Amino acid sequence: MSIGLGLSQIGQIAITVHDLDRAITFYRDVLGMRFLFQVPGMAFFDCGGMRLMLATPEGAQFDHPSSLVYYRVDDIGQAFNLLSGAGVSFRAEPHRTAQMPDHELWMAFFEDLEGNTLALMSEVPRS
Numbered sequence: 001m002s003i004g005l006g007l008s009q010i011g012q013i014a015i016t017v018h019d020l021d022r023a024i025t026f027y028r029d030v031l032g033m034r035f036l037f038q039v040p041g042m043a044f045f046d047c048g049g050m051r052l053m054l055a056t057p058e059g060a061q062f063d064h065p066s067s068l069v070y071y072r073v074d075d076i077g078q079a080f081n082l083l084s085g086a087g088v089s090f091r092a093e094p095h096r097t098a099q100m101p102d103h104e105l106w107m108a109f110f111e112d113l114e115g116n117t118l119a120l121m122s123e124v125p126r127s
Contacts, residue, residue, distance in 0.1 A: 003082050003083070003085065003086045004082060005073075005078075005079055005082045005083065007071040007073075008071075009071065009072045010050060010069055010070065010071060010072070011050070011051060011070050011071065011072025011121050012050070012051040012052070012053055012070035012072075012119075012121055013047075013050065013051075013052055013053070013067050013068065013069060013070065014052075014053040014054075014055055014067060014068040014070065015052065015053070015054055015055075015067055016055060016056070016057050016062060016063060016064065017054045017055065017056060018056060018057075020038075020041065020042075020043060020054060020055075020056055023043070023054045024038070024043045024054065027043075027045055027052070027054065028045070033045040033046070033047065033052065034046040036051070037100075039098050041055055041056045041058070042054065042055045042056075042098075043055075053070075061117065062117070068117050068118065068119060069118050069119070070107070070118075070119045070120070070121040071118065071119070071120055071121065072121055072122070072123075073120050073121070073122050074122065075122065076094045076106045076107075076108060076120050076121070076122035076124075077094060079108075079120050079122075080093065080094050080108050080120065083110070083120075088110050089110060089111070090108055090109065090110045091108075091109045091110065091111075092108070092109070093108065094106050094107065094108040094120070094122070095107060095108070099126075100126075101126075102125065102126055103123045103124055103125050103126055104123070104124045104126060105121065105122075105123055105124075106121065106122045106123075106124055107119050107120065107121050108120045
């Protein structure tokens with residue numbers, strides 16, 4: 001059964017860290033990854049067009065040694081509605097997680113049937 005939405009582009013992968021400054025130094029200076037920007041609790045690197053996010057855990061469900069897959073969508077509201085209509089259970093409605101000079105970053109988190117956390121992400125241009 002097709003719902004008219006095909007998640008196919010991974011926009012970001014998250015790695016949980018407990019010491020963000022130490023992790024930035026390792027990924028930037030040791031691994032040589034291109035540092036993009038930092039906001040409270042998060043740092044971002046470019047990995048050949050895919051973004052790697054280092055983040056301190058926002059809650060117990062995120063405090064584990066694993067990665068989260070973020071699917072980039074153009075219209076997060078539409079994707080949220082389509083997936084919700086298909087029975088996907090989201091933790092909350094899409095919400096803004098960061099305000100950048102030229103766009104806002106929006107996220108919506110859900111789980112697959114095995115309990116793995118996944119996310120929709122959308123970079124909404126600022127007007």
